[in-house]
Amino acid sequence: MKITSIEDLKRIKEEAQKRAFLREGKAEYKVTVHMGTCGIAAGARQVMAAILDEVAKRNLTNVLVTQAGCIGLCDREPIVSVEKGTERVLYGDLTPEKARQIVASHLVNGQIVGEWVVHTER
Ligand code: FES
Secondary structure, eight states: OOOOOOHHHHHHHHHHHHHHHHTTTOOSSEEEEOOOOHHHHHHHHHHHHHHHHHHHTTTOOOOOEEEEEEEEEEGGOOOEEEETEEEEEESSOHHHHHHHHHHIIIHHHOOGGGGGGEEEEE
């Protein structure tokens, strides 16, 4: 990209800061999709794709999306955990559609979707 104005420079700086923010682990929310064998069999990949797509569409820069292994709750897969500070909420029995609603409700509006919660830690 050719820099032709102060606005261009500002934009580039902002983009760099956003990326640094995520790298340094300062994201407000950390979303972990559990990708054990049974999670994948139950559709965890599609759930991950829906979350990434929704986060990108909404241009959320305060969310870090990552993946982890099995969490030991086979019958509730796909499972996603949402962490903010010391609070951790585990959602289970997810579908891509439910995952998108969690992004809209929990990550955008700070409202936990109670009916899909499997476990909460504070
Ligand atoms: S094998 Fe199912 S949760 Fe680990």
